[in-house]
Amino acid sequence: MSKPVDFIEVWRGDLVECVHQGHAVVCDERGEIVAAWGDPAAVIYPRSSCKMLQALPLVESGAAARLTTEQLALACASHNGAAIHTTRVNAWLADLGLDDDAFRCGPQMPDDREAREGIIRAYGSPCQVHNNCSGKHAGFLTLTGHLGAGPDYIEIDHPVQQACKAAFEDVTEETSPGFGIDGCSAPNHACTLHGLARAMAFFASAHNRSDTRSMSADKLARAMMAHPELVAGEGRACTSLMRAMDHKVAVKTGAEGVFIAIIPERKLGVALKIVDGATRASNAAIAAILVKLGVLDPNHPATKAHMFAPLPNRRDIVAASLRPTAALL
């Protein structure tokens, strides 16, 4: 068991103020490790970084036959609750003949400023559709309807979650050591970082295979790359990095410092975890690894914004900023 590696430093003045450690793995289509930092056997919760795995049963079951690529992107999204997200998820719910009450994700105040301030000005409260996972849950509801299953689709023994677990274990090629309850109340299965990178390499190489699962995986990755703004939102790392890579790589963040990448042109999968769970560090680390792999332009403004993220103070003076360590450069 290797120790985690110093990934990201926070510099203020001439001194390092903070250090974020992490583990990372790059896998090829055979699931072999091409590059690793820290411990590939580290057990993690992928959190939202594995939403495309949780969407596999939706697609391969045929339940998604009439869904658009926008809807597939939303099924894999951790969105900002902006109007572009909630109008689409609400329309999807209506197509299913359901409303917000069918969700089991819980309400969340949107990260999108306009949406948030609109709710506050109306003396309102957020709905479940504002939850960053509402697209994933619309996917769960679609599969629930297809299977004719009961309404509590987030329970671990519900057919939807059993299908998610089976797909997760198949594609990570691991027996999950356990699950936790996610922010949106769905089960989240643990795996090793190697297992998560292996799963992402499965997605990255899916276009070369013609089985149903591979075709479903490829469809989901392409939907994410086609709609970066639906997968996260303006200013967010997922959205701006996918745009910066000209829609040729799918990336996805997960809570508590997880990030994955799916690189179809190279048939590579990437997974990383910041040990302390900091999103600022996982954003910077995935950008650094994508630059190192040659798929992200180091001079693109989005790269600089995340990899060397400035931390401006209350007068917009850049008093501190992030810097990847030599290990990632």
Next chain:
Amino acid sequence: MSKPVDFIEVWRGDLVECVHQGHAVVCDERGEIVAAWGDPAAVIYPRSSCKMLQALPLVESGAAARLTTEQLALACASHNGAAIHTTRVNAWLADLGLDDDAFRCGPQMPDDREAREGIIRAYGSPCQVHNNCSGKHAGFLTLTGHLGAGPDYIEIDHPVQQACKAAFEDVTEETSPGFGIDGCSAPNHACTLHGLARAMAFFASAHNRSDTRSMSADKLARAMMAHPELVAGEGRACTSLMRAMDHKVAVKTGAEGVFIAIIPERKLGVALKIVDGATRASNAAIAAILVKLGVLDPNHPATKAHMFAPLPNRRDIVAASLRPTAALL
């Protein structure tokens, strides 16, 4: 140079999801280390945890002669920008014949929900008085007036900042290796964790001495303990822990994972730094150390709320929670 120690774990389901490492030092009135975790020589930015040091020149110069204990508490505060804070700081400004424009801290949206939503509903923007550091800056302005100095009181060569640096170096008993610019644009001088704990022991033992600096230090610590709600705000660790300790210990958070404690009854000073900068972990770690020192009741609800902080999800299910490691128990 000892390595940092695992301080706080995040547990989700049956697995550790995150780990936060840190350094901590407890000093007695002679500045000797009574207990330490990790590296006492670790160099840190104290950030807002040293506001009582930055307020020393205000008091010992005589500039604070007519200030109330509430104003002294606000000078040491990182407040929520609630009405109880901003009305007092605005009145203080008016006493000085100044208004919000005199500040150099920059505007900040208040953490206090009522204040924040009020600004949003009025389609307004926050003022500088809402900045969590506005009390410290009112103190700087008071000293500026007393000294007849210029308006840019946050510049490193301004008499106010020179006095702050001299007091900081005297009380930490160190030559600062450098400074950074803080979130509020004031210089923040680096020191070792030992130096910061030594300074806090100076405050904790000040009531036994009769020199001007010691009497000033004692006055500031007593003002903090007397007004926990002014030092932070409802629900915040500083406020609830000072109340839980029956106003007998002063504690203060600093950005990027710093926390200090001043324990007058034991003449002990405590300083800790979470290496990755996480506030959730510094809150938990200071509570654990205060329990270990016997000054905080392990069964008090405020102790449990921070030391074993639940991380509820969007449906208020406690899906994860913090746990101090054996090192802190």
